[in-house]
Amino acid sequence: MPELPEVEVLVRHLDPLLRGRRIRSVDVFKDRIIRPHPASELRRAVEGREILQVTRRAKFIRFHLVSGGVPAPADVIAHLGMTGRIHLESSRGPMRKHAVVSVNLGTERLVFEDARQFGHFRLASGSLGGLGPEPLDGIFTPSVLGDALAGSRQAVKIRMMDQAVIAGIGNIYASEALFLAGVSPRTPSSGLDAGGVARLCHSIRAVLDEAIERGMLMEPGRIGDPEALFHRPIHGGTGGSVGLSHFRVYDREGHSCTQCRSGVVERIVQAGRCTYFCSRCQPEAGRVAEPRVSSPRVRIMPRSVVRPPSD
């Protein structure tokens, strides 16, 4: 369940429920997901401490720890990987099949389950490094995005997923944002004109905000529940109105474009991941501007305003 929106919703849900709770003990069922190798080290740093608050940075979840009001030497950082999930449940009852770590809080327990075990738990003291700006922060402006995208000829879609460029964007929302912005995923990162950067900046935020709002509408009990994932692909949607996919292009290969209605959603592979787009709504911004510089011949194409986030 991992991209920024899913993690954000989970964090907003957990924060008020975990504040002030004391960690009695920690059970580790799969050693491989504990980063500081010895699981004992994690236990020693966590047991007996209290959770001050839960926050998110990129796709990481941070459990801030304190001992009697004093900040603990390290906090716990969790990453959900591809299939990681977290549940706050009663301590009674059988442990879930794919439980990887269980934090005993007394009458309740915080269980981290991860079928594929790509996620991980780690201890961290300072702030997390190697991460780009948070797309939902006020500091995330077209100017900031432009700087982040400049200096690389890599396809913009691939650059967007680089956590050092923008924090939290994953494969699904990268396609969604590019589609909304009307930018081709193949556009060289540094070849985007000012208008494209502005639309993309706005679209990234719009797509993430929308997903978070939708997620906040879920009944509390369903957050973190495998059956309540945001993503409900439409596979096999041969004829009728199968699925309730709220995605504009992701996983819609072969379906008519939800924007222009006449184009058909295409799928290409970039950096080993699938990208979905409509070549009619997301044209290849003309032939790439060559690196050779001589005279200002680049014209800013006045593309229509960004489409409002309506339906």
Next chain:
DNA sequence: CACCATGTTCCTTG
């Protein structure tokens, strides 16, 4: 059985 999957990291090749 074959292929696909929300992520990250490492290695090789051009």
Next chain:
DNA sequence: CCAAGGAACATGGT
């Protein structure tokens, strides 16, 4: 130095 491609991690769903 950069970009691209592939493999690896381990498992479930279609």
